[in-house]
Amino acid sequence: MTEHTATPTVIPVTAAAPYDVVVGHGVLDRLRGLLPAGVQRVAIITPESLEDLLEPFADLLEGLDVIVLQVPDGEEAKNWEVAAACWESLGEEGFTRSDAVVTLGGGATTDLGGFVAATWLRGVAVVHVPTTVLAMVDAAVGGKTGINTPAGKNLVGSFHEPVGVLCDLALLETLPRAELVAGLGEVVKCGFIADPRILELVEQTAPEELTAGSPVLRELVERAIRVKAEVVAGDLKETGGRDGHPGREVLNYGHTLAHAIEKATDYSIRHGEAVALGCVFVAELAARAGALAPEVVDRHRAAFGRVGLPTSWSGADFDTLLATMRVDKKARGNQLRFVVLEDLARPVVLAGPSEDDLRASYAALSGLQGS
Numbered sequence: 001m002t003e004h005t006a007t008p009t010v011i012p013v014t015a016a017a018p019y020d021v022v023v024g025h026g027v028l029d030r031l032r033g034l035l036p037a038g039v040q041r042v043a044i045i046t047p048e049s050l051e052d053l054l055e056p057f058a059d060l061l062e063g064l065d066v067i068v069l070q071v072p073d074g075e076e077a078k079n080w081e082v083a084a085a086c087w088e089s090l091g092e093e094g095f096t097r098s099d100a101v102v103t104l105g106g107g108a109t110t111d112l113g114g115f116v117a118a119t120w121l122r123g124v125a126v127v128h129v130p131t132t133v134l135a136m137v138d139a140a141v142g143g144k145t146g147i148n149t150p151a152g153k154n155l156v157g158s159f160h161e162p163v164g165v166l167c168d169l170a171l172l173e174t175l176p177r178a179e180l181v182a183g184l185g186e187v188v189k190c191g192f193i194a195d196p197r198i199l200e201l202v203e204q205t206a207p208e209e210l211t212a213g214s215p216v217l218r219e220l221v222e223r224a225i226r227v228k229a230e231v232v233a234g235d236l237k238e239t240g241g242r243d244g245h246p247g248r249e250v251l252n253y254g255h256t257l258a259h260a261i262e263k264a265t266d267y268s269i270r271h272g273e274a275v276a277l278g279c280v281f282v283a284e285l286a287a288r289a290g291a292l293a294p295e296v297v298d299r300h301r302a303a304f305g306r307v308g309l310p311t312s313w314s315g316a317d318f319d320t321l322l323a324t325m326r327v328d329k330k331a332r333g334n335q336l337r338f339v340v341l342e343d344l345a346r347p348v349v350l351a352g353p354s355e356d357d358l359r360a361s362y363a364a365l366s367g368l369q370g371s
Ligand SMILES: NC(=O)c1ccc[n+]([C@@H]2O[C@H](COP(=O)([O-])OP(=O)(O)OC[C@H]3O[C@@H](n4cnc5c(N)ncnc54)[C@H](O)[C@@H]3O)[C@@H](O)[C@H]2O)c1
Pocket: 047, 049, 050, 073, 074, 075, 078, 105, 106, 107, 108, 109, 111, 131, 132, 133, 134, 135, 138, 139, 140, 141, 142, 143, 144, 145, 154, 171, 172, 173, 174, 175, 176, 179, 182, 183, 270, 271, 272
């Protein structure tokens, strides 16, 4: 058994109202301390699939008036019907601005629950308790909330910062391996865009050692949260960076194609898996634009592949993917924009790449010859 550092790590996030991300093992008893003072009623938004976690979790809020809003699992929750059902329940309960939402689940739950909290009464407090690696390192931090529409992923949403985030690594003990690995997709992304030490740790650690109790996993989680916190603090609402840095858009590295792949597969691919593919694709694109050395492109395939993520895919025709990429939030008019790297941790925006380069990069991702 791994010995856990007893002390939780507290990572502050600078925002309009600053908040803490608490990381550790067995830290759920900190939940009450993250709720705003004086809260008497809490709505827990959580997927039906996590029922086993729910009962002991709700006990932590003993003495408060607790409402449970069970939502569908995964992406099935990220639509307006589920959001509307949550609004209806909050209305029936007379949920007010002195009450608070607590999400318990993966990134789909924190996105949906955050969106409900952002929109109910134009904004009530939300604490996120992420239960996947992906939600701990990314979805629960930084205030992006959202739902999908038939046109694509996360097209409706808002920025609504949580008042606190509680990452209890013990919750990962029941997480299926494929979900843990998917979360590493966003971690490795952070390695490329900002913290190459993450890449070294991944390269030096046997992938099967990255388990819920592993100190290396904890270090990776904390490093990725620090990357996210720092980027978000510099550009809270993705309005732009400074001195050539893309600002918050850097966190979208690989996501233009990733979101198109998710839509094309009807969300049967995991977000973190799609991000791995999208990052390989933009690395190829950067190389074609003359920005990135081939060794760094190879390192993308090696690092994502090392943790067990896919690095090759050809499951949809390029024109279908291109049509979806045109509604990516980074696009401006007819022009597609991508975050690409000039080197490790040197991100820039590439605006309006040629269609030939985009096609050739997709061919390279597909593993086709002559790409
Ligand atoms: N808002 C943001 O900044 C942001 C950032 C990254 C990703 N996202 C979004 O997050 C979503 C992906 O999140 P995800 O990968 O966590 O997926 P998810 O929320 O769909 O969870 C994945 C699966 O794991 C199960 N699960 C969750 N916790 C578990 C646990 N502790 N034990 C057992 N099973 C558990 C869930 O029931 C689900 O089936 C996507 O919708 C993506 O767009 C948002």
